[in-house]
Amino acid sequence: MVALRRLTQARRSPTERTALAGEAAAEAAEADLLALEATPAATGQAPDGRPAAKPPKAPAEDHTPTPDDPRAAAFFDCDNTILRGAAIFYLGIGLYRRRFFSRRDVARFAWQQAWFRLYGSEDPAHIADVQDRALGLVAGKRTAELEAICEEIFEDVITRKIWPGTRALVQMHLDAGQRTWLVTAAPQEVARIIARQLGMTGALGTVAETVDGEYTGRLVGGLLHGQAKAAAVQALARRENLDLSRCAAFSDSANDIPMLALVGHPYVINPDAALRRHARAMGWRVRDFRTGRKAARIGVPAAAGLGVVAGATATAIAMRRRRRPA
Known part of the structure; x- marks a missing residue:
């Protein structure tokens, strides 16, 4: 990360910043993975020495077992794909x-969230505004402090705001050994x-620059958005020897078309209008969990080894359970 830090402090073109953001995200993701593998839970033991609890699996009839495929992976966007909002x-x-934050900041956040929920897509100006304010507020703060706060915040969010259908798709890929x-x-x-609370392998996110465990108020490269997400996926694929x-890949937003176009099996979840149009033109599968209506089946053959039919079954069961009265 030292070399990346030196690079990000220099003047870079937009293309260079995008590539740098992708490389930084992939490097951070690999570092997180190595740290996770070194924990007791990764070796099959809980911190107190007892066997670690295994994550719940879907019922046997909900999926078709397939061999492990170390060169295949699934990439999931977060906002409105896995997380509501x-x-x-x-x-x-x-x-x-x-x-x-102040009350004025919260009012701005509320307006941006209302826009997101109404239009189903990110506004780049809103994202940049949030980024600038957040970076200014965390500058000089310890990384460990923010991480502890994030743990508290998202434990409750994950419980209440995850789309059951997408969660079933995540589990389907994990069950397939991917x-x-x-x-x-x-x-x-x-x-x-x-990612950790969903049992996923890891995460690619925006990397904030740190020095001696404190945030500087700058990003490494830039925001992991749009083309930068595709750059991060490519960088991780090189590091992990993945066959794209x-x-x-799964996403709701036309901003993620570069990432979706990278992989052999793109899937569209809860799409905005622009992505829905693009998916129809490209023949990508569409699935919408917002209303419970069936996905548009638009002619992409099931990926070998991906268990797409099994994923559809698991998702339908999850949605049916969600609609069932208590």
Whole structure:
């Protein structure tokens, strides 16, 4: 990360900043993965020495077992794909409750969240505004402090705001022996917590520059958004020896078309209008969990080894359970 820090302090073109943001995200994701593998839970033991609890699996009839495929992975966008709403909004409200923000900041966050829920897509100006304010507020603060706060904030958010259908798709890929990665413009500290609580392999998020364990108020490269997400996926694929033609990606936003176009099996979840049009033109599968209506089946053959039919079954069961009266 030292070399990346030196690079980000220099004047860079937009293309160079995008590539740098992607490389930084991939490097941070690999570092998180190595740290996780070194924990007791990764070796099958809980911190107190007892066997670690295994995550729940879908019933046997909900999926078709397939061989492990170390060169395949699934990449999931976060906001409105896995999470109802925007992670940065929940982070902002959580920080306000801990006196990081003013009421005026919260009003701005609320307006941005209302826009997101109404139009189903990110506004780049809103994202940049949130980024600038957040960076200014965390400058000089310890990374460990923010990570502890994020743990508190997102434990409750994950419980209440995850789309059951997308969660079933994540589990389907894990059951198929494939790695699953969250890819989001949210800070890496937030991304790794969401990924960990969902049992995912890891996360690619926006990397904030740090020196001696404190935030500087700058990003490494820039926000992991749009083309930068695609750069991060490519960088991680090189590091992890993934075959992108055998990988899948899931997103709700036309901003993520570069990432979706990278993989052999793109899937569209809760799409905005622009992405829905693009998906129809490209023949990408569409699934919408917002109303419970069936996904538009638009002619992409099931990916070998991905268990797409099994994923559809698991998702339908999850949605049916959600609609069933208590």
